[in-house]
Amino acid sequence: MTKSSSVDLVTQTDQKVEQLIIQSVKEKFPTHRFIGEESVAAGESCVLTDAPTWIIDPIDGTTNFVHAFPFVAVSIGFSVNKQVEFGVVFSCLEDKMFTARRGKGAFCNGEPLQVSDQEDIKQSIIATEFGSSRDPDAVDRIFSSLRNVLCIPVHGVRGAGTAAINMCLVASGCVEAYYEIGIHVWDIAAGSLIVSEAGGVLMDVDGGPLDLMSRRIVAANSRTIAERIVREIDAFGPPRDDEPLRR
Numbered sequence: 001m002t003k004s005s006s007v008d009l010v011t012q013t014d015q016k017v018e019q020l021i022i023q024s025v026k027e028k029f030p031t032h033r034f035i036g037e038e039s040v041a042a043g044e045s046c047v048l049t050d051a052p053t054w055i056i057d058p059i060d061g062t063t064n065f066v067h068a069f070p071f072v073a074v075s076i077g078f079s080v081n082k083q084v085e086f087g088v089v090f091s092c093l094e095d096k097m098f099t100a101r102r103g104k105g106a107f108c109n110g111e112p113l114q115v116s117d118q119e120d121i122k123q124s125i126i127a128t129e130f131g132s133s134r135d136p137d138a139v140d141r142i143f144s145s146l147r148n149v150l151c152i153p154v155h156g157v158r159g160a161g162t163a164a165i166n167m168c169l170v171a172s173g174c175v176e177a178y179y180e181i182g183i184h185v186w187d188i189a190a191g192s193l194i195v196s197e198a199g200g201v202l203m204d205v206d207g208g209p210l211d212l213m214s215r216r217i218v219a220a221n222s223r224t225i226a227e228r229i230v231r232e233i234d235a236f237g238p239p240r241d242d243e244p245l246r247r
């Protein structure tokens, strides 16, 4: 099926995986709150409160999943007082379980993760995505940013087709930074902690502090690289995740 546009896909598997995760957690923690991509699509509210909250993307990379393009993840973040306390991203086809607990480091299948030590943007690979908007103005901004970043110049630009795996690539030191405008809180909640616990830096595309509900992110190995990327981004602001639905 489709959601916000003809290219914003969802399958029965997305919906069933989300229901399975929520039911399993509810059995143990009946008072906790949930923000799930497909529950929000079905009309549930998307407001992050101080309450213990599970932030779930049941399939990150649904378009990849539909096309058998082998990068698909399950992303689960857990927040208290609006701060992510642990994050789990399972990269299904790679069989890699990325985990992080605030203050306790980030791991892949139990092995510690550390971001790249590259400080020179011109020796870097940057990850980003085209996203699912096909609005001409948004696409113009996305391509303008992409052109600016490519022409720094950087060694390359890559995209796994899933924000969560892109962030795990930053945490693993495979790419120096990832940025995107248009993602949602469920795409980045778990990955944001995995990046920071691997020694990385998070910020908004305007250089300010990361706001999980803003639909904008820069995740990088260092502040130097993050701020250099910010200089090249033609920023815009999609409707926030917690913006009341316009009737």
Ligand SMILES: O=P(O)(O)O[C@H]1[C@H](O)[C@@H](O)[C@H](O)[C@H](O)[C@@H]1O
Binding pocket: 008, 037, 057, 059, 060, 061, 062, 063, 129, 130, 131, 132, 133, 161, 162, 163, 164, 180, 182, 183, 187
């Ligand atoms: O819808 P899913 O859960 O597959 O999330 C992806 C978005 O659909 C993309 O637009 C966006 O560019 C990212 O790839 C994000 O991970």
Ligand SMILES: [Mg+2]
Binding pocket: 057, 059, 060, 061, 163, 186, 187
């Ligand atoms: Mg997603």
Ligand SMILES: [Mg+2]
Binding pocket: 014, 037, 057, 058, 059, 060, 061, 062
């Ligand atoms: Mg999804």
